[in-house]
Amino acid sequence: MICLNIILEISPDPSVFLQTLASSDGTDYDTPCTNTMLGEQAFSVGGPSYWNSLPESVRAASDLPSFKKNLKTYYFNLCFNYLLFCLVSL
Numbered sequence: 001m002i003c004l005n006i007i008l009e010i011s012p013d014p015s016v017f018l019q020t021l022a023s024s025d026g027t028d029y030d031t032p033c034t035n036t037m038l039g040e041q042a043f044s045v046g047g048p049s050y051w052n053s054l055p056e057s058v059r060a061a062s063d064l065p066s067f068k069k070n071l072k073t074y075y076f077n078l079c080f081n082y083l084l085f086c087l088v089s090l
Contacts, residue, residue: 028052 029048034040051059058074061067 029051031048031052032045034042034045039045054071055074058067058070061070
């Protein structure tokens, strides 16, 4: 939610949470380089990594309600497709 709020300019200071934008369209974030496993688990690394892994259809939401709807749909489809695959492979 923080990443979406920053894109929608709801958060007062985005530099507190994320690094600079990597793409010109404003939906991808740079992920800081780390040398340790502990560093990879930090929010400043995990947040942008997770955000970048979401499909563009979810990240391109124009407001919070549509973002939540798109995110739920995305996860439902992932789960449903996995369950369908498991049933077919029986």
